[in-house]
Amino acid sequence: MSNTNLKNKPIVKLKTNTKVFVPTQTTYFLLEAIKKKINKKKKLQIIDMGCGNGVLGVSLLKIFNNIQKLTFTDVSKESLNNCKKNIKLNNLEKKNSEFILSNVFQNIHNQKFDLMINDISGISEAVAKISPWFRNISCKSGKDGTNLTISFLKNYKKYLNSKGKVFFPIISLSNEKIIFDFLKKNKIKYRVLLEKKWPMPKSFLNHMNLLKKLKSKKYINFEEQFGMIIAKTKIIYLI
DSSP: OEEEEOTTSOEEEEOOOTTSOOOOHHHHHHHHHHHHHOOSSSOEEEEEETOTTSHHHHHHHHHOSOEEEEEEEESOHHHHHHHHHHHHHTTOTTSOEEEEEOSTTTTOOSOOEEEEEEOSOOSOHHHHHHSSSSTTOOOOSOTTSOHHHHHHHHHGGGGEEEEEEEEEEEETTSOHHHHHHHHHHTTOOEEEEEEEEEEOOGGGGGGHHHHHHHHHTTSOOOEEETTEEEEEEEEEEEO
């Protein structure tokens, strides 16, 4: 169990296990961006897609009192069970929470949301296989890491209330151009709310040949600085 100290927020207690995705910096970048844009007065229906251990949704429930309902979704039963435990751990049982086993929108029926968070896997499957983040955890995002993000973008409007907000990350460990081209082609307006570089775990240095091969094929992108591999995350806000 860990205590996650989120700047200017209450401490969120989290339990996790080896079969559940552990939050990375990207998750906290998402939370940082959402905090600045969330409507603090309106009653909100929120969905946390790819919830993992529930850190995003649990944090929002802890911080904001105007959340009418928060729906946690993940493709993993272990993750949803973990979320339920973290709801109890943070004394949030009285908040209205729902847990749905779903691959993107597959099992989301007759619901619309005021705020949609997509934190579903968005990196190349080849990178996921060698990463410490996806041990014992499935990742079906494709060679270039865009499959699940594009699936989300094709369907999100059906589930979004009028004037609803959408947040999702684009990580340089995927083919960013494919996603931005899709947004442009489909005339989806967006803003980049936040852009940050971060060092990848040192274990990736053992796989430089593979990473350089993936980069040469434009499946991913990264920088090399001071003996480190540097990736980048952009937090996207759909207007």
